[in-house]
Amino acid sequence: MxxxxxxxxxxxxxxxxxxxxxxxxxxxxxxxxxxxxxxxxxxxRVATFHTTSRRAILPAGPQVLEGTANDPAPVPKPSPTHGSYHWTFERALSLGLVPLTIAPFAYGSLNPVMDSVLVAALLLHSHVGFTSIIIDYIPNRNHPRARKLFEWLLRLGTLVVGIGFYEFETNDVGLTQGVKRIWKAGSTDKVIGSA
Amino acid sequence: MLRQRAVQQSIRRLAAANLSTFNKTTSLAQLAPPVAIATGRHTQIRQAATQPTSPSDAYSILASQRLHRPVSPHLKIYRPQITWLLSGLNRITGSILSGGFYIFGAAYLVSPLFGWHLDTATLAAGFASWPLAAQLAAKMAVAFPFTFHGWNGIRHLIWDVGAALNNQQVIRTGWVVVGLTVVSSLALALL
Incomplete structure (x- = not known):
């Protein structure tokens, strides 16, 4: 009925x-x-009209409704760190990573300065990528506190990892040389001695 | 339902018993429609199921309705296509690489506290003792995300200047990236 x-x-x-x-x-x-x-x-009343089976990877979060359907979309506050400047910075970072990634294959490894530049660029690129993931999967409208928590966890993580790689770069052989050393460890033991 | 039908049937019985009231030949039934409406003979009464709801009630009903909507990502309903599969793979490979990068960086910082030996000489010596199959598998596990994310990153940079953006070109460059990834990751793993 x-x-x-x-x-x-x-x-x-x-x-x-x-x-x-x-x-x-x-x-x-x-x-x-x-x-x-x-x-x-x-x-x-809603679920009965759908014919495909429901396979929710995650349960739906709390539903927060702001205003009515007739309200205009809010205009975000303008900020110089958002929008096109942010986008351009991300692209410049990605573009810079292309030669930095190819160079070790061409020259065998990088000198300490360029190796540190590569590590810093990778760290920033990773931070930007993780930020995008947090923005995409923790919507601010439904989970404002979880969003803030994860943003701060990421900032803390990036700081810790940055200090860790500073230690690594100053005390060890550097990222490119280190990867090369481990990569070739199986084929010959001479690499470890010469590096 | 049963009660509605019972009322309807009793009205029918009433109409059959008193023909003069409901007969079509009655003068009232033959009047022009405006007059019939004015006299209230042809007014329809429809039972509508309405109930007053307070704004807070309406809010909670709408919120509970929205909980029944399909939740994104609802991946099973889409046909697997190279366009969105590679897009998802780009994020997954990036997360794997950056995740490994972060885990190693943080672990290297705290390694003196726990007595871990994470210097490259120790790691290389440990890796050299692995069986060949495990070495190849580990190298593939690193080389595949690295090469895919690298090649697909170049594909993204090409899109960013506004080139190769129609569907056919996106599909073609996607397969080029897949080919380059397979060849270069195998070459790196066998290096």
Whole structure:
């Protein structure tokens, strides 16, 4: 039976007693009639219209509704670190990583300065990438506190990793030479001695 | 339902018993429609199921309805196509590379506290003792994300200048990236 018909039927049966009822209506005791609101809430009105099976990877977060459908979209506050400047910075970083990644293959490895530049660029590129992931998967509208938490965790992580790689770059052989050393460790042991 | 039908049937029985009231030949039924409407004879009464809801009630009903909507990512409903598969793979490979980079950097910083030996000489010596198959598998596990993300990053930079953006070109460059990734990652792993 369609929910609309069900509700109509219930509405008729739950009319006030001031209306003279036919005898057949009196057969049903008033206590057996369920309140309309509970029926409305219990009826899965949206899910029943979907034909594909529901396979939710994540459960839906809390639903936060701001304003009505007729409100205009809010205009974000302009900031020089957002928008095209941010985009250009990201592209410049990615573009800079292309020669920095090819150079070790061409020259065998990088000198300490260029190796540090590569590590710094990789760190910033990773930070930008992780930020995009946080923005995409933790919507600010539904989870504002989780968003803030993960943003600060990422900042802390980037700081810790930056200090860690400063130590690595100053105390060890550098990223490119280190990768080369481990990569060729299986083929010959001479690499370790010569590096 | 049953009660509605019972009321309807009793009205029909009433009409059959008192023909003069409901007969089509009655003068009232033959009046012009405006007059019939004015006299209230042809007014229709429809039972509408409405109930007053407070704004907070309406809010909670809408919020609970939205909980039943399909949740993104709803990947199973899309046909696998190279366009979106490589786009997802770009983020996955990037996460693997950056995740490994972050884990190593943080672990290197705290290694003195826990007595871990993460200097490259120790790591290389440890890696050299692995069986060849494990070495090749580990190298492929690093080389595949590295080469894919590199080649696909160049593909993204080409898009960023506004080139090769139609669907056919995106599909073609996608397969080029797949080919380059397979060849270069195998070459790196066998290096």
């Amino acid at each position: 369609r929910p609309a018909l069900l509700r109509q039927g219930l509405l008729i049966t739950t009319r006030k007693a001031s209306v003279p009822k036919p005898s057949i209506l009196r057969a049903c005791p008033p206590a057996a009639i369920q309140p309309i609101t509970s029926i409305v809430r219990q009826t899965p």
